[in-house]
Every structure is written in structure tokens, then in C-alpha cells.
Amino acid sequence: MQSRYVLTGALAVLLTALAGCGNGTGEPDAVGGPAVMRRLTESQYRATVADIFGPEIPVAARFERALREDGLISIGTGRAGMSPFSIEQYDGAALTVAAAVVGEEHRAKLVPCQPKSGASQFDGECAKRFVEHYGMPLFRRPLRDEEVTRFVEAARAGQDRLGDFYAGLQFALAAMMVSPEFLLRIERPQPEEKQREVVQLDAWSKATRLSYFLTNSTPDEELLRAAGAGELESGRGLQRQVDRLVASPPFEAAVRAFFQDMLQFDKFGDLAKDPLVYPAFNSTVAADAQEQTLRTITHLLIDEKGDYRDLFTTRNTFLTRALGVVYRVPVATRNGWEPTVFEPGKHRDGIQSQVAFLAVNSHPGRSSATLRGKALREVFLCQEVPDPPANVDFAVVQDPSNVAMPTARERLIAHRTEPACAGCHAITDPVGLTLENFDGLGTYRSIENGASIDASGDLDGIAFNSADGLAQALHDHPETPRCLVEKMYRFAVGRDTEMEERPYMDYLNREFKASGYRVPELMRTIALSDNFFAISTVRDAEVE
Incomplete structure (x- = not known):
């Protein structure tokens, strides 16, 4: 599997050569993309x-x-x-x-x-x-x-x-x-630069893009003052504002907004669980599950200034009593949140083993190795998984009461014998089956329908026997941080990356690695870059 924006080596070298000498900071020359108008x-x-x-x-x-x-x-x-x-x-x-x-x-x-x-x-x-x-x-x-x-x-x-x-x-x-x-974030270029192929946003558009990226809200009075005074046009003035926003309390809201988007928490709006199969599930559990993951993320990335990759191996989290029932962990705090460290060997390493990820990537009455495998690849590795053909028969997979095939692994093996299904399931199932120790809500189990669950699997050639091995494989996978960089930049500018931006993406990856994979530093690097504010008038004309 390849990341969605990885190019061949020869093309990457060519684009790097065409990128020029940059702006003196190591950043390639800005190439820009089409202007966007975001709701x-x-x-x-x-x-x-x-x-x-x-x-x-x-x-x-x-x-x-x-x-x-x-x-x-x-x-x-x-x-x-x-x-x-x-x-x-x-x-x-x-x-x-x-x-x-x-x-x-x-x-x-x-x-x-x-x-x-x-x-x-x-x-x-x-x-x-x-x-x-x-x-x-x-x-x-x-x-x-x-x-x-x-x-x-x-x-x-x-x-x-x-x-x-x-x-x-x-x-x-x-x-x-x-x-x-x-209602719309309407971005406008510098008026005096309209005849150039690559232009910078005007000061007010810069302030807006900065603020919604770094605080998830409108520019405050100080940022608007700086925009009006022309301070965002100088490197020192821009850095002063970026550092102020990254250090401000609203910065956490921006990090939360990004991960809510990346983890597709909007799916919780449609999430339903069979009350007979999962009686512990309710609206409180659904809300707390999302908050648990977001608290885990912000604690590690902001409070602890941790390595992004450690999100896939951390056992430090926060629980409420409602979640404690699902996790089968006693929670002494009657109302509110309690810091919790999952014990080693409980297979709760990383956010991919938390209820928010497991429940939303399952069916109402059963787990789904395929949905989870697809989400692991697309959400965390930026690897595209094709949709199934319209005429696929899912009868075997959807029958958990099948005595001859009591586990999901056995049913999926039978399902993959259909030629139309083999390709996609070869991508999703080896990694998704490793999470079969968790039912459709996210509670741990070792047996399904009286049969022991085989949680072995592999991720792009790395084999493991449990969810703990998957956690380490995700942590070590070279595409894990690259995918985060790509999604963070796309989130920031509100569009897909352009082919010509590959040298800039490589620059961001180098800076991210040099920072120890610190997400606040990545966001700061993006916010200080010329590319972040660049608009291509050529691409605007092509869109029109």
C-alpha cells in the first residue's frame, strides 16, 4: 500500500529541483493552490x-x-x-x-x-x-x-x-x-499582487486563516489589530502572533477540532447499537467515548508535549463511570473524569483500542474487522481502500450465529473466496482482525460464540499476535507521521494538496521529524510558512 500522495522517486526529485531555493528557512518556494471559500x-x-x-x-x-x-x-x-x-x-x-x-x-x-x-x-x-x-x-x-x-x-x-x-x-x-x-471564510489576495502567478493572502485573510487553524475561532482583537497594522506581513510580526496563539488556551480547541475531523467523529451522529446485544451503550457512553479520546490526545500532545506516534501505544487515558462499565475498569469518581492507566497486557494500548474508534467502526449488532481495517489504513496511514462492488453477497459475514464458522475470521475467510471480494479484504482484514478481541461496542473478549479468537495479523509485512503488536506497528510505520502531516496541511488550507506541493510536504515531514513529531510544532511550522498563505492565480483561472 502507498500513501495517497507518495510519488515515484524520479518525479519527486524533479519537483524538488523545480521548487527553487526557497525563502531562506529551508522551506521551498511557495506554489499555492486555488483560493477557497469555506463555510x-x-x-x-x-x-x-x-x-x-x-x-x-x-x-x-x-x-x-x-x-x-x-x-x-x-x-x-x-x-x-x-x-x-x-x-x-x-x-x-x-x-x-x-x-x-x-x-x-x-x-x-x-x-x-x-x-x-x-x-x-x-x-x-x-x-x-x-x-x-x-x-x-x-x-x-x-x-x-x-x-x-x-x-x-x-x-x-x-x-x-x-x-x-x-x-x-x-x-x-x-x-x-x-x-x-x-458565514463563509472568503479569502482575498493582496490587491497589488493579482497579476502574479503565486500571490499571498491579504492581511485580513491571513488573520482569519491563522485564527481558525490555531484556535478554531474568529480572530481576536489583538490579531485583527496586527492585521490592520501590517504586522502579519513581516516575519517577526507573524511569528509573534503565531507563538501567542499556540500558547493560548484556545489552541487546545484547534487540536481537538482537527482530530475530531480526522477521526470522523461526525459518524457518531448516526451511531446505533442493538440494545439487546450491547445494553451498556447509550448517549452518555457515546459522548464520553469521544471525549475520552480527545482528552487522551490533548494530554499527550499538548500537556506532555509528546511524540504523535505515542498515541498508538499510550495506556494513559481518562474514564468516567459510564465508560468504566464498558472497559470493565472500576472508576471511583462518581461524576466527572478520572485519570487512568491501563495495565500492561490488557490490550488497551493506543487510541485505536479505545471505544470511540472501535464502536464507530463496527455494525449495530457485531464487530467488523473490515470496517476497522479500512479505518486504520485510511485514517491513520492515508492509504485508500476501494469500495466493495455493488453486487457483493455479504450473507456469510453477516451471520454471527453460524455454528460452522463461529468467529469473524472464519466467516471472512469464506467470504474472501469470492474473487470480487479478495482484493479489498486482503488490504483490510489482516490488520482489522487483530482488533477482533473487542466486540462491536469495544468491550474486550477472548471468545466469540464459544470459540477462541485468533487476534494475529500483519500490517504491511509486520506480523503480530495481538492488538499490542498492532499498536507498535502503527507507531513504527513510516506512513503514520507522513499521513498526519498531509491531513494537517489539508485541514489547514481547506483543500487537497497539489502535485507541485510535494517538495513543501517533504519539508514539513523533515521539520516534523526534527521536532520529535510534536504536533504543536508542526502546526507552528505550517502557520509560519509562505505556502500556508499562498494562492495560485493560475489554478484559480483553471477552476473558473
Whole structure:
């Protein structure tokens, strides 16, 4: 199996030669990709509202399911349209947020002025101040004069209809929050560079891309100030802001957002388990399972500044009582989380042995070596597994009550005798069967239907006898860190990598290795690179 962006040696050498001498830091010259216009994800929308108005302001909306493209929702946000349902939900959320902002409970704190003649009279000066106050953080750039005028007029029209100044402000704020300038991250190049083939984003677009990558939220006041002052155009100014954001508390939210996307936690929205087979499963377990994995990740990568590869071998984690039932581990803490270290030999090494991965990559009433093997290869190694043919008969695999073939291994062996099935299962099953000691929920077992489970397998020529061996093989696999680098960059720029970016990807891999495979350092390297902000006008023209 090959990583999805690995090229032949000769082509890689050619591209490296064409990349030029770089910018003096070892980074190849930027080649850029097409500009993207990304829709805010649900977590970004909620975080943005909380950062601008405060966490006490409610967001009352049911967000449409995100589109996953090329393995990442962060790419799908640049390709998905807006359905009537989405527009309706955005409109409702905007009105709810705006009503809370100007309501009596929060008005004194969140409305920067009071109408001079009381709420029954329109105060154009105060309305303008309100629009300008929230226009910058909402649009992530200064408002143009005509935009200020339009939203002030919306406030005037609202007061004329409802007879209340604050009701008018509510309409103006809601109008800003349903604008494409708020809902979409619209990136613009430097105006003076439009005639060049590779251009840099303008300062406001740089600030936006930086902030959503490093905090998963809108640029804060300091970052917007730096953008307006031109500080992001200098290496020193950019580094100051990047280092500040990486060291800030919201950085954890950015790391969480990336791994939620990479691990495809959006699948939990459709996750169902047969209550007769898995009575311990419920919505609390589903939520706690995701949080367990995210806490494991952020503790190792941020708190401990650990090696990314150790995520596949660590036994340090956190449990709640609900999860303790599934893991069969006593949890003394009645409510909340308890640090836990799984004992050696319990086969709980790494995040791939945790309930979040095992449950979501299983069927409602049984485990699935094929789904787990596919996920291991695609999620952690960036190796593509083809979809099964439409006419495949899964009857043998789907019958766990088959006395003649009591274990999944035996049923899959029989299934693979069909020529149409052999190719895909040869890719997924040798690695997925190693996780058959875990049932469809993720509880450990040694027997299936009265027969002992054979958990032996191999990963690209490395053989092992248990999930512990798989953990070490994933840790040591050369594509494990390379896949993380690729997905992190694609997550950051919201698009697939271009062929000409291969030298830059090699540069990121070298820097990642030199850092000891520290994820914060990888994110910092990306955020400081010219490639991160580069746009190819040639590719934009090709797209058009």
C-alpha cells in the first residue's frame, strides 16, 4: 500500500529541483493552490459567537450534517452548498443571538451606547457605533462605508416597524450574521499582487486563516489589530502572533477540532447499537467515548508535549463511570473524569483500542474487522481502500450465529473466496482482525460464540499476535507521521494538496521529524510558512 500522495522517486526529485531555493528557512518556494471559500463548521460557528458576544449567549439551531470530502470535513466546507434548511437555521440562530445581545439582561454589557432620546427614537449615531463595533469581529475585516450604511438602515427599518431602538439593532445584527461575509471564510489576495502567478493572502485573510487553524475561532482583537497594522506581513510580526496563539488556551480547541475531523467523529451522529446485544451503550457512553479520546490526545500532545506516534501505544487515558462499565475498569469518581492507566497486557494500548474508534467502526449488532481495517489504513496511514462492488453477497459475514464458522475470521475467510471480494479484504482484514478481541461496542473478549479468537495479523509485512503488536506497528510505520502531516496541511488550507506541493510536504515531514513529531510544532511550522498563505492565480483561472 502507498500513501495517497507518495510519488515515484524520479518525479519527486524533479519537483524538488523545480521548487527553487526557497525563502531562506529551508522551506521551498511557495506554489499555492486555488483560493477557497469555506463555510464555518458548527464548532467554529458556536466558538465564534461565544468569543464575540460571550459564552452565555445561546445558539439555538440544528446544523445540517457536514459534507466530508477527501476524508475531511474541512475540505467539504469549501465544496458544500447551502440548503433551504441551512439558511432557515442560520436565520433562526442569528435572530436568537441578536435578541439576547440587545435584550435587557445583556444590553448594558454588550451594546456599546444608549440612544440619546430613549428607545422610542432612532439614534443613527448609536446605531452606526453598534454596527461598526460588531462588524469588524463578525466579518473579520473592517466594514466598507456602504456596508455600514446598509446595516444602519436595517436598524432604522426595524425600529420603524417595531417602534423600539433595540429591536432595530437586533435586525441589523441578525442581518450581519446571515451575511456570506460572516458565514463563509472568503479569502482575498493582496490587491497589488493579482497579476502574479503565486500571490499571498491579504492581511485580513491571513488573520482569519491563522485564527481558525490555531484556535478554531474568529480572530481576536489583538490579531485583527496586527492585521490592520501590517504586522502579519513581516516575519517577526507573524511569528509573534503565531507563538501567542499556540500558547493560548484556545489552541487546545484547534487540536481537538482537527482530530475530531480526522477521526470522523461526525459518524457518531448516526451511531446505533442493538440494545439487546450491547445494553451498556447509550448517549452518555457515546459522548464520553469521544471525549475520552480527545482528552487522551490533548494530554499527550499538548500537556506532555509528546511524540504523535505515542498515541498508538499510550495506556494513559481518562474514564468516567459510564465508560468504566464498558472497559470493565472500576472508576471511583462518581461524576466527572478520572485519570487512568491501563495495565500492561490488557490490550488497551493506543487510541485505536479505545471505544470511540472501535464502536464507530463496527455494525449495530457485531464487530467488523473490515470496517476497522479500512479505518486504520485510511485514517491513520492515508492509504485508500476501494469500495466493495455493488453486487457483493455479504450473507456469510453477516451471520454471527453460524455454528460452522463461529468467529469473524472464519466467516471472512469464506467470504474472501469470492474473487470480487479478495482484493479489498486482503488490504483490510489482516490488520482489522487483530482488533477482533473487542466486540462491536469495544468491550474486550477472548471468545466469540464459544470459540477462541485468533487476534494475529500483519500490517504491511509486520506480523503480530495481538492488538499490542498492532499498536507498535502503527507507531513504527513510516506512513503514520507522513499521513498526519498531509491531513494537517489539508485541514489547514481547506483543500487537497497539489502535485507541485510535494517538495513543501517533504519539508514539513523533515521539520516534523526534527521536532520529535510534536504536533504543536508542526502546526507552528505550517502557520509560519509562505505556502500556508499562498494562492495560485493560475489554478484559480483553471477552476473558473
